[in-house]
Amino acid sequence: MSSFRKFRDAIIQKKSKVCVVGLGYIGFPTALFYLRGGYHVEGIDLNKSLVENLRTGKLPMVEEGLTELARGYLPKLKIHSGYDELGETDIFVLCLPSPIDDNKRPITDYLESSLSSIAAIIRHPVLVIIESTVPVGFTERQAHRFSKIVSLTHDEEFWFVHSPERVLPGSVVCEMEENDRLVGGVTERATELGHLFLGSVFGENKIHRTRSKISETSKLAENAYRDTCIAFANELALLSTEIGIDVREVIHFANLHPRVDILEPGLGVGGYCFPKDGWILVNSTEGTKKLARLIPTARSVNDTMPSHVLHRIKTEMDSEYLAITRFAILGVSYKPNVSDTRMSPSLELISLLRRDGKELRLYDPLVRSNSDLKLSKELGDVVDSCDVIVFAVNHSWMKDALLKHDLSDKIVVDPTGSLQEERDRFRKYIGLTA
Ligand SMILES: NC(=O)c1ccc[n+]([C@@H]2O[C@H](COP(=O)([O-])OP(=O)(O)OC[C@H]3O[C@@H](n4cnc5c(N)ncnc54)[C@H](O)[C@@H]3O)[C@@H](O)[C@H]2O)c1
Incomplete structure (x- = not known):
């Protein structure tokens, strides 16, 4: 039987061993969901104090429903602070940071270094699922790089998928369970394996198949879109101040129009995702950087x-x-x-x-x-x-x-x-x- 078929059957039988890499805001609840889905799951995080806290049952953040989920599954999660401690793994799920630098360019070092560590320890077929938000084309480029540093054949013995996380902080547990997900493989077979695995945990009908470049761009577009909508409300606040009127009254009346729905203005836009994701989209390639005008402007309005x-x-x-x-x-x-x-x-x-x-x-x-x-x-x-x-x-x-x-x-x-x-x-x- 081909490696692909064997790999596929192992997922169907839930015999695949899973490792979640990065046990932060996204990775930790993700690992609990995979455990709840019936898989053997291990987790790695290089932050030793986080690992110690998790081992003693201290959760990394406050989220509704997380304590209950952790009560059931945290004792079953094997947690490591180094790749050499990891048992045999079939599916790696990367939930690693993807920040931007001072020039607003994406920093992919966390992901690349993790993929190099994984390449150094694997001996048999693997599925790599990148859940981090990444620049367009990243998953494909990493699959190509991986093929040069492992003695496995691309699409026969290893597969790369991008499946972005879309949760809203504050409702992480509920949204991880409820939200629709994209699964974008570098190849058709990668998409199929990603779909099979994520479908077995979150329900097949919620997982939508596409290609990695589409899922990468869609994820970035979602956050850039929301950021731009908020920037519109914030710009109205700046204009209203100049005019000497109350922006909330303006928005209240404008929103009485059946096709207008202006968001709330405020002190600005923060969090881990919105301030960086638009920039990751814009600075994905030299070409996108030259073309983008609206997204950078929205960013600067919100920053102001x-x-x-x-x-x-x-x-x-x-x-x-x-x-x-x-x-x-x-x-x-x-x-x-x-x-x-x-x-x-x-x-x-x-x-x-x-x-x-x-x-x-x-x-x-x-x-x-x-x-x-x-x-x-x-x-x-x-x-x-x-x-x-x-x-x-x-x-x-x-x-x-x-x-x-x-x-x-x-x-x-x-x-x-x-x-x-x-x-x-x-x-x-x-x-x-x-
Ligand atoms: N936080 C959110 O609400 C949210 C929502 C959707 C998507 N995302 C995306 O998910 C990704 C992860 O975000 P997060 O908020 O969970 O980040 P986080 O900083 O909370 O967690 C990342 C973890 O990775 C660990 N780490 C770093 N390098 C490592 C390595 N080489 N090996 C193992 N562990 C390593 C860090 O110690 C940290 O605990 C990002 O790409 C982010 O854009 C986040």
């Missing part, structure tokens, strides 16, 4: 928002801005109800205010303090000790918690727009626009 909010604060506070030094920042995560602070616009505003010499007290009970980010534990202490309160992130319970305090002598800055109706309760209210 923390400075816009600072400008609003300075304009509205006028001479008080120099006199008042104590500012409270409520919410440091990049969006409501998550603990993730990566690329958070709130952190950008914090650094702008610090540059102006402001004394800041930070509050966000979802986020853990670290050496760079000291967070206060009590909202009451933070509010009492500051003259200006910046409501930076609208965590679902934070508005009610804040409004329990007497804010009549406070200046409240509200880029989220969620305190607009309470504006009479503050000494001064500063919104995103007039």
